[in-house]
Amino acid sequence: MPVKATCSARLVLVLLIGAGVATLAGCGSFNGAGTRIANIVTPYKIDVVQGNFVSREQVEALQPGMSRQQVREILGTPLLTSLFHADRWEYVFTLKRPGEEVQTRKLTVFFKGDVLDRSEGDTMPTETEFVATLGSKGSKSKVPVLEATPEQLARFPASARPTTPPTAAPLEPASVSYPPLEAPAR
Incomplete structure (x- = not known):
């Protein structure tokens, strides 16, 4: 009996080694196909936007002498405030896109007490310029003309176009009766 068990254990071991070799050989043949598929299918890479975007219009709205609350209403909550520099607020904006250089813009607002003293920082884009940079490179669709x-207009017959805007008859106030809010007292 012990000889028979040894033969079956050897047979199982040989089968396991054969299965392992076959698996490794199979992996080698699929490696080239896997590499080709990985080169075709690329993961989606998102734009990373961090911080507060501050437009040129917002910076131009700042006036020395404004209170901290007024500055916060115009620029929003600052990204950085420091316990050691309580009279300085930092607004930092970063836009990271795949395949492009990171765009960073900074604005520092200085206070004297609770009153705005001055602001320093990078030249900020207008809101229109910033929105134009957000469009994807691949889509170059034109904005339709809305007028x-x-x-x-000459293509349409004049009879189909109204010459004067229609005037509506004045509305009379409707008589509305509402049910009582409380049940009548008995």
Whole structure:
């Protein structure tokens, strides 16, 4: 009996080694296909936006002598405030896009007591300029024109176009009766 058990253990060991070799050989043949698929399928990489965007219009709205609350209403909550520099607020904005250089803009607002003294920082883009940079590179769709030119209007017959805007008859106040809010007392 012990000889028979030894033969079956050897047979199982040989089968396991054979399965392992077959698996490793299979992995080698799929490696090239896996690499080709990985090169075709790329993960989606997102834009990373951090901090407070401050526009040129917001910076221009700042006036020396404003209170801290007024500055907060215009610029929002500062990204950085320091216990050691209580009279200074830091507004930092970072935009990181795949394949592009990181864009960083900084604005520092200085106070004397609770009153705005001055602001220093990078030249900020207008809101329109910033929104234009947010469009993806791949989509170059044109914004449709929202007004018709006289040539486009000439294609339609004059009878189909209203000459004067329609006037609505004045509305009379409707008589509305509401049910009582409380039940009548008995």
